[in-house]
Amino acid sequence: MKKTLLAAVVAGCAAFSGAALADDGQVKFIGDIIDAGCDVVNDLSNPLEVQMGQIAKTSFSGTGSTAAEQNFAIKLENCPTTVTKASVLFSGANVNGDNEKLQLTGAGTDPDVAEGVALQLVDASKNATLPLYTRSTSLTIPATGNIDLPFRVRYIQTATAIVAGKASGTANFTISYN
Structure with a gap:
């Protein structure tokens, strides 16, 4: 009798456990495999200064407040015709969790x-x-296959008091083709 009751409970649990595994939604992964990307002029071995x-x-x-704004460009060359747009994503250490400030x-x-x-x-x-x-604005790559993606950098005051000193920084970047 105990074995029959135990078997019935196990069978009942197994029957209702499928409801916990029901699909709630779907994720589609969409992309393309391209021949190659563009040549990045200022890559890790030749950083832009x-x-x-x-x-x-x-x-x-x-x-x-901000000061000393400087123009610079990420240069892409020899882009294949299958690559029509490019954007840039910069990464680096932020200041107190604020991604608008590069440490x-x-x-x-x-x-x-400097502080x-x-x-x-x-x-x-x-x-x-x-x-x-x-990601930056995605810009159309001209038929020549070369483009300068334009950016600026500036200093921004982050505290009431500023202490003079070295004020250099580094950001890495990733090119995205759309």
Whole structure:
């Protein structure tokens, strides 16, 4: 009798456990395999250097103010005709969780690094701040297969007081083709 009851309970549990595994939705993964991407002129072995110059602390007027904006471009060459658009995603260390501020190299660990400032990227094609880990505007690659993706970088004041010092930073980037 006990074995029959136990078998009935196990069978009943097995019958109702399927309801917990029902499909609730679906994810579709859509993409293309392309012949090749473009040649990135300033890759990891040949990094682009943007000279920010020496900027006086008095160039800033308070937290959130910016100074020393510089233009730069990510250059793509020899793009195949199957690649028609490109965008850029920058990555790096942010300031206090704010992806609109790129931390200076050595901030918090090197006593020679400036304090109270960070770097800020700008998507020049739409004249707007470009947060880290956010794709830039996707631009159409001309028939020549070469394009300069335009950006700007500037210093931004992040604290009431600024301490003078080295003010360099590094951002990596990833090209996305659409």
